[in-house]
Structure formats: structure tokens, C-alpha cells
Amino acid sequence: MSAFDEDTAQEGVPGRTVVALFFFVFGAGGLALMPLQTGTSPGDEGWFTQPWLMPLLTLGLLTAVSLLFVVKLWRDGEFARAKTSGPALAGEIWIWLKSAEFFAWYVAYIVLLGLIGYGLSTFLFVACLGLRVGLRQPKWLLAALGATLAMVLLFRLGLEIWVPPADLYDLLPKSVAVFLQRYF
Amino acid sequence: MDAILAGLSQLGQWHVLIALFAGAISGVIIGAIPGLGPAVAIAVLLPATYAMDPLTALTLLLGIYSGAWYGGAIPAILINTPGTPVNVLTTYDGYPMTLAGQARRALSLAYSSSFVGGIVSVVVLIAMAQPLADIASNFGSAEFAMAALMAMVLVVVAHRGRVLAAAITLAFGLFLATVGLETAFNTQRFTFGQVWLQGGVPLIPVVLGLFAMSQAFVLLTEDDQSGEPPRLTGRFFQGLAEAFRYPKTLFSSSGFGVFMGILPGVGEFLAQFFSYTLAQKTSKTPDLFGKGAPEGLIASEAANNAVPAAALVPLLALGIPGEALTAMMLSVFMVHNVIPGPELFATRPEFISGLYLSLLAMNIVILIFLLFATRLIVALSRVNTKFIGVIILALTLVGTYTASYNIVHPLMALVFGLIGYILKRHNIPIVPIVLGLVLGPIFEARLRQALGTAGGDMAIFVERPYSAGLLAVMAVAMIGIALTNRQRRQREKIAAGER
Numbered sequence: 001m002s003a004f005d006e007d008t009a010q011e012g013v014p015g016r017t018v019v020a021l022f023f024f025v026f027g028a029g030g031l032a033l034m035p036l037q038t039g040t041s042p043g044d045e046g047w048f049t050q051p052w053l054m055p056l057l058t059l060g061l062l063t064a065v066s067l068l069f070v071v072k073l074w075r076d077g078e079f080a081r082a083k084t085s086g087p088a089l090a091g092e093i094w095i096w097l098k099s100a101e102f103f104a105w106y107v108a109y110i111v112l113l114g115l116i117g118y119g120l121s122t123f124l125f126v127a128c129l130g131l132r133v134g135l136r137q138p139k140w141l142l143a144a145l146g147a148t149l150a151m152v153l154l155f156r157l158g159l160e161i162w163v164p165p166a167d168l169y170d171l172l173p174k175s176v177a178v179f180l181q182r183y184f
Numbered sequence: 185m186d187a188i189l190a191g192l193s194q195l196g197q198w199h200v201l202i203a204l205f206a207g208a209i210s211g212v213i214i215g216a217i218p219g220l221g222p223a224v225a226i227a228v229l230l231p232a233t234y235a236m237d238p239l240t241a242l243t244l245l246l247g248i249y250s251g252a253w254y255g256g257a258i259p260a261i262l263i264n265t266p267g268t269p270v271n272v273l274t275t276y277d278g279y280p281m282t283l284a285g286q287a288r289r290a291l292s293l294a295y296s297s298s299f300v301g302g303i304v305s306v307v308v309l310i311a312m313a314q315p316l317a318d319i320a321s322n323f324g325s326a327e328f329a330m331a332a333l334m335a336m337v338l339v340v341v342a343h344r345g346r347v348l349a350a351a352i353t354l355a356f357g358l359f360l361a362t363v364g365l366e367t368a369f370n371t372q373r374f375t376f377g378q379v380w381l382q383g384g385v386p387l388i389p390v391v392l393g394l395f396a397m398s399q400a401f402v403l404l405t406e407d408d409q410s411g412e413p414p415r416l417t418g419r420f421f422q423g424l425a426e427a428f429r430y431p432k433t434l435f436s437s438s439g440f441g442v443f444m445g446i447l448p449g450v451g452e453f454l455a456q457f458f459s460y461t462l463a464q465k466t467s468k469t470p471d472l473f474g475k476g477a478p479e480g481l482i483a484s485e486a487a488n489n490a491v492p493a494a495a496l497v498p499l500l501a502l503g504i505p506g507e508a509l510t511a512m513m514l515s516v517f518m519v520h521n522v523i524p525g526p527e528l529f530a531t532r533p534e535f536i537s538g539l540y541l542s543l544l545a546m547n548i549v550i551l552i553f554l555l556f557a558t559r560l561i562v563a564l565s566r567v568n569t570k571f572i573g574v575i576i577l578a579l580t581l582v583g584t585y586t587a588s589y590n591i592v593h594p595l596m597a598l599v600f601g602l603i604g605y606i607l608k609r610h611n612i613p614i615v616p617i618v619l620g621l622v623l624g625p626i627f628e629a630r631l632r633q634a635l636g637t638a639g640g641d642m643a644i645f646v647e648r649p650y651s652a653g654l655l656a657v658m659a660v661a662m663i664g665i666a667l668t669n670r671q672r673r674q675r676e677k678i679a680a681g682e683r
Contacts, residue, residue, distance in 0.1 A: 015609070015610060016610045016612075019606060019607070019612060020352075023352050023356065027359075030374070033374070037373060037374045037375070037376065038371065038373050038374070039366075039371035039372070039373075041368070041371070045636070046635065046636065046639070047640065048631065048632055048635035048636065048640055049368065049369075049632055049636070051366040051368070051369055051371035051373060052373075053628075054361075054362045054624070054628045055359065055362045055374065057358075058355055058358040058359040058361075058362055058624070059355075059359055061351070061355040061358070062352065062355035062356055062359055065348055065351040065352050065355060066355075069348045069349065069352060072348060092609075095405065096602070096606055098405070099401045099602060099605055100602065102397075102400075102401060102598075102601075103598050105577075106577065106581075106594065106598055107594075109578075110581070110585055110591065110594060113581070122578055122581075125574075125577075125578055126574050126578050129404075130570070130571060130574050133404050133573070134570065135568065135571055135574075140571065143571060144574075147575055147578070151579065155582050159232045159235070161582055162589075164589065
């Protein structure tokens with residue numbers, strides 16, 4: 001396979017049919033919602049000033065090209081293959097859903113940020129997610145610590161990025177809390 | 185002369201110099217780590233650059249952009265894994281040279297070819313941007329609308345073999361750009377009554393999600409891709425001159441890179457493909473290609489590195505970004521109310537000169553850094569890709585949450601991360617989404633202005649010569665892709681018949 005045979009680069013991965021159908025339904029659904037979700041200009045400045053024009057053009061284009069894509073996949077036999085390889089398709093969709101696990105990790109990181117501050121929450125996030133994905137040797141804990149220090153140096157000291165005040169710092173003496181809030 | 189001196193004084197500012205070195209060096213390192221890439225780094229750093237002055241911010245981002253293509257050659261040559269996707273063709277001849285015990289020679293060839301490509305493109309940028317801006321000063325809304333449309337058409341056409349998929353994602357991006365409060369008539373479009381959608385779909389969470397988070401998901405869910413590079417001995421200075429033994433390949437590939445970089449939406453992939461094909465066709469030893477041909481390596485690297493500066497030509501002269509990275513950079517201009525386009529050359533000549541000089545300087549900094557630090561950078565090619573995935577996710581927090589203090593933005597970025605992850609798994613291009621999001625408002629505003637001037641008469645787009653010329657370019661591109669597809673189908677039919 002050459003580097004430019006892009007059509008076949010991910011041949012082994014089923015699910016393109018689902019993606020194509022998703023965009024078709026998204027476009028068609030958007031078109032159906034247009035009367036509710038766009039408006040008409042009150043005056044008579046011309047059709048080209050109408051607020052609905054661009055949504056109509058873009059959703060029309062999306063619906064048309066995704067329909068063409070669906071037809072192409074149908075003619076190429078991808079729908080038939082998806083039907084016969086049901087478990088593979090289900091497996092692919094399961095992979096998509098599994099990646100949603102990172103949603104939870106990320107939201108937990110944001111919640112922790114407000115509770116224990118940027119530095120500590122970043123270290124916990126990097127170390128724990130590392131453990132979760134199989135980085136279980138002690139050297140990865142050290143790496144997490146090093147990466148956290150680098151991020152704190154870059155973002156908090158270097159670029160002076162603001163982060164919300166951490167509840168944990170309120171429990172510390174004021175001078176320490178101010179220092180940590182500013183730099184950590 | 186005054187402009188050069190003004191540019192030098194701009195470049196001499198300590199914060200610009202720090203951005204120059206930091207951008208160039210970190211760009212090389214980022215490029216050398218497979219799985220990271222400049223799009224991820226630029227997306228992560230973009231919100232932080234909004235607080236910098238425009239020249240400092242752009243110097244930092246351009247340093248990452250340029251440096252990454254240099255650095256990407258290192259793992260491509262040593263472990264057969266391109267550091268960035270555009271270094272794919274470098275593996276064809278670079279890795280066989282490593283297997284033949286010529287790793288140092290291959291790296292030297294890549295560095296010198298990249299340097300020539302980089303310098304040629306900066307020279308072309310200096311030579312072309314001002315004349316193009318002068319032409320663009322005659323542009324009206326019709327021409328700017330057609331230029332934006334041409335960029336959209338070319339970005340779709342450039343995705344050879346994935347044209348339909350690229351058209352879908354472009355249309356998706358264009359639709360996202362329409363969401364929010366439409367200011368002309370205060371009309372809400374697809375906000376579903378949600379206040380947080382009234383400001384539209386913001387660029388930062390979209391690019392962070394599509395480029396950074398999706399890449400993190402890929403790295404976290406796949407096996408570790410890091411490899412064991414060979415030990416390097418000797419110095420890198422010795423091989424630098426060898427690239428000049430193939431001047432035809434070196435300069436024609438640089439020229440291809442420049443040409444493809446200037447065309448909106450085309451970029452590195454087609455530049456290196458055409459350069460490599462031409463180099464093979466004109467070589468005295470075409471059979472050596474793919475087995476360690478120096479000309480193959482030169483063609484790939486010179487073409488890649490000629491693109492970044494050339495990609496700035498349409499951005500600076502017309503205010504139209506041609507690909508995702510310059511689209512992100514356009515947002516830096518906009519945040520500081522520096523409007524790229526013809527007027528920028530008249531109103532901010534010192535900024536333009538400073539930008540040119542920083543581009544020249546960063547190529548020199550990158551080359552010197554590579555000559556002395558290659559062995560150090562090689563070690564980074566071995567970083568566990570799962571760990572890189574974790575770090576990317578941690579880095580995105582700064583861009584999504586702490587830049588807006590709004591929980592909606594990280595959640596939006598996560599949604600786009602998931603979309604990007606799914607699209608990547610199916611080889612559906614994500615770059616057109618970003619271009620659609622950036623070009624959509626430009627196109628809509630200019631279209632309204634042009635048609636308003638013409639009283640709604642569409643003939644304005646063919647009656648004005650520059651506009652008609654841009655339409656002709658689009659027509660040629662579309663006819664070209666249709667003919668290419670037809671030829672490909674015929675070849676496939678013949679091949680199927682032979683079987």
C-alpha cells in the first residue's frame with residue numbers, strides 16, 4: 001500500500017457506514033429544524049441577507065455529500081460487510097464508547113482542580129491515568145512528578161495562567177496559601 | 185532598508201528572541217516524538233499566546249510549525265516511524281539508509297534539504313506577499329468571498345481519495361460556524377435556547393478537541409508505538425553539503441513545496457508526493473527510490489519544509505488561511521485586532537519585516553540546534569506513547585478550562601475529541617472542520633457585502649476579473665479531480681479485468 005492510498009488505509013476498521021449515516025441524519029435533521037432554529041429578517045434587504053441562508057447552504061451541502069458518501073459505501077459493499085460482520089461493528093462502537101471513559105477522568109481532573117489546586121490535581125491525574133493505561137513501574141510516578149513540575153513551571157510561573165482558588169489552600173496559613181495559590 | 189531595520193528592532197526584543205528559540209527548539213522536539221505533532225502543540229499553546237503581543241505569539245507558533253517538520257525526520261529515518269504525518273515519505277529512503285549503516289548521512293541530508301526548503305520558502309514569502317497584497321488591495325468583497333470559497337474547494341480537492349469525506353467535514357465545520365447569535369438581525373441560529381451557544385462554537389475547544397484530545401485518545405487506546413533507535417556516531421557537519429550534489433531535486437522540490445504551500449488547502453502531503461514522484465522520474469537511478477536514494481530523501485524533506493512560510497502568503501496577503509495551522513494563527517491576529525490582508529503591509533510594515541526576519545532566523549536556529557543536539561533528541565523518540573497521551577490530556581486543561589473558566593468549554597472539547605477520534609479511526613479528514621469554522625464567517629460576511637453591492641445579482645462574481653479568475657481556478661481544480669478519479673476507476677477496471 002502506498003502512503004497515498006487513503007481510501008484503504010483503515011480498511012480493517014468497520015464503522016464508516018455508521019459515521020456516514022450519522023452525518024446524513026445530522027444534516028437532514030438540521031434542515032428539518034431550520035424553521036424553528038433560524039429566523040427571517042424583517043425588512044426587504046434581499047434574499048442574501050436572510051439569517052437562514054448560510055445554515056441552509058451548509059446543511060444542504062452536508063446532507064447532499066453525506067448522502068453521496070452513503071451511496072458510495074453502499075455500492076462498494078460496505079453496508080453488506082457491516083451487516084455480515086455484526087460483532088466487528090459492535091466491537092468498533094464499543095471502542096468508541098470506551099474512549100468516553102476519558103470524559104470521566106477529565107471531569108474528575110477539573111473537579112479536583114478546584115479542590116486541591118493545579119499542581120496536585122495535575123500530578124494525581126497524570127499518575128492515576130498512567131496507572132490505568134498500564135504504566136505501573138515506579139519510574140512512571142517519577143515521570144508524572146517531573147511532567148507536573150514542568151507544567152507548573154511553564155503555565156503558572158512562566159505564562160502566569162490563572163486557575164480557580166483551591167479549597168485545600170484555605171486550610172493552610174495565609175502566607176503559604178497565597179504563595180501556593182499564585183505559583184502552584 | 186528602513187523596513188529591514190524596523191524588522192531587526194522588532195526581532196531584537198527579548199520576548200521575541202525567547203519565543204524564537206523556545207518555538208524552534210520545542211518544535212524540533214515535538215516533531216521528533218511520534219504521536220505528538222505541531223497541531224497538538226499549537227492547539228495547546230494557542231490560548232496562552234493570546235496574552236502575548238502578535239509578533240511574539242506568531243514567532244512561537246511558527247517556530248513550532250517549522251521546527252516540527254525538521255524534527256519529524258529523525259524517527260522517520262532512525263526507527264521507520266514518522267515523527268509527524270508529513271514525514272511519511274522520508275521513511276521510504278531514510279530508514280533503508282539507516283539499515284545500511286548510513287543513519288548519520290541520512291540525517292545530515294534531511295537537515296540540509298529541510299534548511300534549503302525553509303530558506304527558499306521564506307525568500308518567496310518576502311518576494312510574493314507584498315505584490316500579492318498589492319493585487320489584493322484591488323479586491324472587493326466579491327473577490328474575498330471567492331478567495332475564501334477557493335480555499336474551501338482546494339482543501340476538499342487536495343484530499344485525494346477522500347474527497348467526499350473531506351466535503352462532509354468541511355460542510356460540518358461551515359455549519360458549526362453558523363451556530364450562535366447572527367449579529368445583522370440579532371437572530372439566533374441553532375442555539376436551542378441555550379445561552380452558552382449564543383456566542384457561537386468557539387475555535388479553541390474545537391481545535392483542542394479535534395487535534396489534541398483525539399490524538400490523546402488514540403495514543404491511550406493503542407499499544408505503545410515507541411521504538412529503539414540505533415546508536416549514532418560521528419558528526420553531522422560532514423554530510424550537509426551532499427544535498428547540493430543534487431541541485432535539481434533540491435530546488436525543484438523546494439519550489440513544489442512553496443507552490444503547494446501558497447495554494448490554500450493543499451499543503452505538505454501533495455507537495456512531497458509530487459516532489460518525490462518528479463525526483464524519481466528525473467533521477468538517473470530511479471530503481472534506488474524506496475531503497476535508500478538520497479534524492480528521495482531530499483525531495484521529501486525539502487518539499488515539506490518549504491510549506492510553512494509559503495502557507496503564510498495567502499494568510500498575510502488576503503487574510504485567508506489555507507490550512508489548519510494557519511487558521512489557528514489567524515485567531516492570534518484577530519485577538520489583537522491585527523487584520524491580515526493588504527492593509528497590514530501599509531499600516532504595520534515593521535511587523536511584517538519582523539515576521540520575515542524571525543522566519544529566517546528560526547531556520548538557522550533549528551539547523552544549529554539539530555547539529556549539536558540530535559543525539560539528545562533521538563532519546564525522545566523512545567518516550568512511551570501512552571505517557572504522551574496522558575500528558576497531552578493534562579496540557580489541554582489550560583486551553584479549555586483555565587482560559588475561559590467555563591465548564592462548557594472542556595466538555596465541548598471532549599465532545600470534539602471523541603468526534604476527532606472516531607473520524608481518525610476511519611481516516612476521515614478533520615482539518616476541513618477547522619477550515620470551515622474559520623472560513624465560514626469570512627465567506628458569509630463577504631458574500632452578503634458583495635451581493636448587497638450588486639443588488640443581489642450573482643453575475644458580480646463573473647463580471648469582475650479577479651473574481652472570475654478565482655472561479656476559473658476552482659473550476660480547473662474540480663475538473664482535474666474529476667478526470668483523475670475517472671482515470672483511476674478505469675485503471676482499477678483494467679486491473680480487475682486482468683485478474
